[in-house]
Amino acid sequence: MALLQKIVTWARLKSPWILHFNSGACNACDIEIVASLTPQYDVERFGVQLKGTPRHADVLVCSGPVTRQIKDRLIRIYEQMPQPKFVVAVGTCACSGGVFKGCYNVTAGIDTVIPVSAYIPGCPASPTAIIDGVVKLLASLEATEEKAPEPVAAEE
Amino acid sequence: MHWSSILWALFQILIFPGLLFLVALALAAEFVDRKLYARLQNRLGPPWFQPLADLIKLLAKQEVVPDLADKFMFVVTPMFALTAAVTASFYIPIWSHQALCSFPGDVIVVLYLLTIPTITFFLGGWYSRSVYSMIGAARSIMQLFAYEIPLFLAILAPALLAGTWSLSGMSLFYAHRPLLSLLNLLGLAIALVALLGKLERVPFDAPEAETEIVAGSFTEYSGRLLALFRLAIDVEMVVGASLLAAVFLPFGMDFGPVAGFGLYLAKILAVISMLSLMRTLFARLRLDQMINFCWQIAAPLAFVQLMADLVAKGTIARGVMIP
Numbered sequence: 443m444a445l446l447q448k449i450v451t452w453a454r455l456k457s458p459w460i461l462h463f464n465s466g467a468c469n470a471c472d473i474e475i476v477a478s479l480t481p482q483y484d485v486e487r488f489g490v491q492l493k494g495t496p497r498h499a500d501v502l503v504c505s506g507p508v509t510r511q512i513k514d515r516l517i518r519i520y521e522q523m524p525q526p527k528f529v530v531a532v533g534t535c536a537c538s539g540g541v542f543k544g545c546y547n548v549t550a551g552i553d554t555v556i557p558v559s560a561y562i563p564g565c566p567a568s569p570t571a572i573i574d575g576v577v578k579l580l581a582s583l584e585a586t587e588e589k590a591p592e593p594v595a596a597e598e
Numbered sequence: 599m600h601w602s603s604i605l606w607a608l609f610q611i612l613i614f615p616g617l618l619f620l621v622a623l624a625l626a627a628e629f630v631d632r633k634l635y636a637r638l639q640n641r642l643g644p645p646w647f648q649p650l651a652d653l654i655k656l657l658a659k660q661e662v663v664p665d666l667a668d669k670f671m672f673v674v675t676p677m678f679a680l681t682a683a684v685t686a687s688f689y690i691p692i693w694s695h696q697a698l699c700s701f702p703g704d705v706i707v708v709l710y711l712l713t714i715p716t717i718t719f720f721l722g723g724w725y726s727r728s729v730y731s732m733i734g735a736a737r738s739i740m741q742l743f744a745y746e747i748p749l750f751l752a753i754l755a756p757a758l759l760a761g762t763w764s765l766s767g768m769s770l771f772y773a774h775r776p777l778l779s780l781l782n783l784l785g786l787a788i789a790l791v792a793l794l795g796k797l798e799r800v801p802f803d804a805p806e807a808e809t810e811i812v813a814g815s816f817t818e819y820s821g822r823l824l825a826l827f828r829l830a831i832d833v834e835m836v837v838g839a840s841l842l843a844a845v846f847l848p849f850g851m852d853f854g855p856v857a858g859f860g861l862y863l864a865k866i867l868a869v870i871s872m873l874s875l876m877r878t879l880f881a882r883l884r885l886d887q888m889i890n891f892c893w894q895i896a897a898p899l900a901f902v903q904l905m906a907d908l909v910a911k912g913t914i915a916r917g918v919m920i921p
């Protein structure tokens with residue numbers, strides 16, 4: 443069983459499929475995320491593939507401070523992803539609210555809504571930083587032997 | 599039947615050259631395809647174990663069955679897709695002229711077995727009851743009607759010339775008359791294009807166009823079921839390539855199993871490389887463009903191929919042309 447678990451962990455680390463979700467970013471972070479998927483950076487080296495549907499994705503890459511408008515959608519997309527799943531917050535806004543912190547219409551960071559596994563700061567975060575963040579996330583998962591965060595229930 | 603013969607049959611079906619061998623070959627084919635695609639785009643591309651890692655990861659993932667979906671059909675269609683694709687391989691001669699099972703008429707059976715995965719994409723997408731998967735399902739069945747005619751014509755024309763409806767018989771016929779298989783080059787080109795449509799790859803990937811309709815029929819599929827579908831497509835790619843190799847490139851099957859097997863790998867590698875090359879060169883066609891192309895260009899060309907084979911058959915029968 444232990445061997446089987448090892449193989450599964452290995453496979454998970456080698457094949458993170460991502461889903462890109464804009465949770466109210468100013469769009470600069472999204473442009474950088476898209477840039478990091480171009481042949482220039484070639485994330486397929488790490489097995490990363492961009493998927494269009496939450497059902498196929500393992501990693502939810504979010505950018506932006508979660509506006510009130512998008513909060514329910516974010517939770518819904520997160521819940522549509524099959525276990526095990528991870529969330530990466532890209533950009534200062536996604537980490538803490540950034541320049542929008544304290545605004546009446548945002549909820550200051552992804553982790554106020556869903557559990558986040560990795561934070562990538564920067565305004566905007568550069569493609570190299572994003573790739574570095576994802577690779578570090580995978581390394582930390584290997585260390586903690588796959589503890590997937592419990593899914594949160596949608597409130598309100 | 600003796601125990602040993604039953605065990606031998608089981609070994610052939612499950613391990614070699616059956617399921618396990620085909621799965622390994624399919625994963626290798628996916629790797630070759632992705633690596634070539636990446637290299638042609640000036641990228642490094644995925645490591646060699648990438649398809650295997652994807653498969654294991656998907657197998658170990660939770661599978662979600664949507665509330666609205668028809669549970670039974672949703673779960674059963676991926677299995678049918680894989681089964682049909684694997685079964686088709688049993689009738690295709692690989693390294694000798696004799697396929698694992700063969701009977702007169704098996705070329706028709708193989709063609710229909712290769713149609714089943716497309717039907718399951720349709721059914722799976724339709725019973726997912728999601729908007730995107732329903733659009734994808736409708737598109738894949740629409741494409742089916744477009745590429746199926748040229749494909750059937752292109753594969754049945756050589757069969758007509760060979761005067762047999764069995765793939766093993768066809769490869770025997772052409773192996774002894776290599777010049778005659780030059781006549782079928784047009785058919786090979788058409789079959790390659792039709793195979794692209796069958797595998798729903800660029801430029802015929804409108805059914806799963808991820809930039810418009812998320813992932814087409816597979817939008818709601820996750821975990822093990824998605825893994826089965828992906829595996830079915832890979833196996834279909836290998837089986838399709840083997841079919842083209844057996845029908846259009848039937849040389850070198852007389853040199854014994856080892857050389858024959860090496861040549862077989864080389865042949866399907868060539869076919870798969872052609873498919874990747876086309877994937878790199880072209881952009882997605884709209885559905886109407888695809889159907890127009892298939893009906894107005896590919897199907898008439900396939901008819902030309904058919905006529906050429908008929909004429910050749912007539913002249914051979916009268917002794918005008920001795921191959």
Ligand code: SF4
Pocket residue numbers: 466467468469470471505506532533534535536540541564565566567
């Ligand atoms: S972190 Fe900066 S660049 Fe990124 S969404 Fe926020 S404001 Fe825009």
